[in-house]
Amino acid sequence: MEQSQPHAAAEDDLDSFLEKFQSQPYRGGFHEDQWEEEFDKIPLFMKKAPSEIDPKENPDLACLQSIIFDEERSPEEQAKTYKDEGNDYFKEKDYKKAVISYTEGLKKKCADPDLNAVLYTNRAAAQYHLGNFRSALSDVMAARKLKPTHLKAIIRGALCHLELKHFAEAVSWCDEGLQIDAKEKKLLEMRAKADKLKRIEQRDARKAKLKEKREQNQNEVLFQAIKARNIKLVLEATGEDEDSSLDSASEDEDSASDGLSAENLYGARLRLDYQGRLSWPVLFLYPEYSQSDFISAFHEDSRFIDHLMVMFGEMPSWDSERKYCPDHLEVYFEDEDRAELYQVPPTSTLLQVLQHPRYFVKALTPAFLVCVGESSFRKNYLRGRKVHKVK
Known part of the structure; x- marks a missing residue:
């Protein structure tokens, strides 16, 4: 009995496939030198699942995920x-x-x-x-x-x-x-x-509160000492590009006393000794050489000449001409509002100068300019500026 035509065709196709399979190697098989990588593609043997599953790259894993x-x-x-x-x-x-x-x-x-x-x-x-x-x-x-x-x-x-x-x-x-x-x-x-x-937190909070209270009391004592001396302070501006001056007659004493015990930019602060005398951090500026000196504790009863004698007992390295001798130096303070200078007698005490009607203490740090008398720099520096002599 002859086979039907469809069955005969199917057998011919199968024979053709087997012949082709025998003549060509199977391309989907494992390679001996890459067997670990091949096994790692199989979900059962994966050491670690990929962070993102691409169905084309990991079809088996994508299929399992869809089932789960x-x-x-x-x-x-x-x-x-x-x-x-x-x-x-x-x-x-x-x-x-x-x-x-x-x-x-x-x-x-x-x-x-x-x-x-x-x-x-x-x-x-x-x-x-x-x-x-x-x-x-x-x-x-x-x-x-x-x-x-x-x-x-x-x-x-x-x-x-x-x-x-x-x-x-x-x-x-x-x-x-x-x-x-x-x-x-x-x-x-x-x-x-x-x-x-x-x-511990509660203890630290109590300590901080006590410290704040002590500082407030210290600020109040300092403010009263400044007020008693008629010294004028310049507070930080509350508006844009403006300074507000506060003299001792101000009624807003609470705000005026805030921060009086704080350190300035140089790490020093205004202090009141056990005798009730003030010691100020003071800045000396030498415009001729763009140099400065900082005195952390200038006692209010000390004279300017006393500090100048100490600072210039030995010539500073920047004074190459050796002309900054204490006896030849002139001390000034500047009234910025009027663009005027005031010459301070070297024998004056700090307190006497701070009590001058036109002196305003900024940032709790009095500042003074120092020049060599009769020098060419001093003449040029003072040219066109009004200078007053403090008696």
Whole structure:
């Protein structure tokens, strides 16, 4: 009996395929020198899943993923699958991917509050390891709304408060957890640590408050001392590009005394000794050479010549002409509002000059200009400027 024509054609095609198969090597087979790479493409043997799955590159893995996360499965089943995936990532310490998996699980909005509480709590743990303590705290609070007695959520919330230096809140969360399990070791240890840190924080706050109070009292004493001497201060401007002068007759004494005990740019400050005498940080400027000297404590009863004798007892290195001798120096202060200079007698005390009607102390640091008398620089420097002599 003859074979039908279709069957004969099929056999011919099969014979043709076998002949071709025997004559040509199979191109999809494993290569001995690349067997590890080939095995790593098979989901069962993968050492690590790729961060992004391309169906063309990993068709087997894409197929498995579509089966695992089949949208036809219930939200609870899908959320649980994402939870398990997140747990695997967490064990591998891949916390970023764990956060993503737990988030996907929460997006399923399943009706199981316990499962959602676990997803929030686990995501909080991953966020905690990433250093995102506020995000972690937000998650444990969401978990506790669903399950108030969830002990893991309470423990992780207390940890977050501890990291955020919310010591009182950490103690409170530990107390709530210990009401559920009075022997929970982590809570007991954490509570002891948080309570200790809370007490230290409270102690430091009390010290800071006492220090602030002392500084306020010191500022008030300093202000009263300045007021009694009729010394005028220039305060920092409150408006744009403006300075506001405040003399001792001002009624706003609280604002005037603010910052009187603060250090200036040179690290010195105005001081009042036990005899009630003021010592000022004072700046000397030498415009001829763009040089300066800073005296951290110029006693108000000291004379200018006394300091000049000390500063120029030995010639400074920048005075190459050796002309800055104490007896030849002239001291001035500037009235910037009037663009005028006032020559100060070297035998004057600092207090006598600060009490001058046209002297205003800026930044709590009196400043003076020093030039060599009868020098060419001094003549050019003073040319066109009005100069008054202080008696």
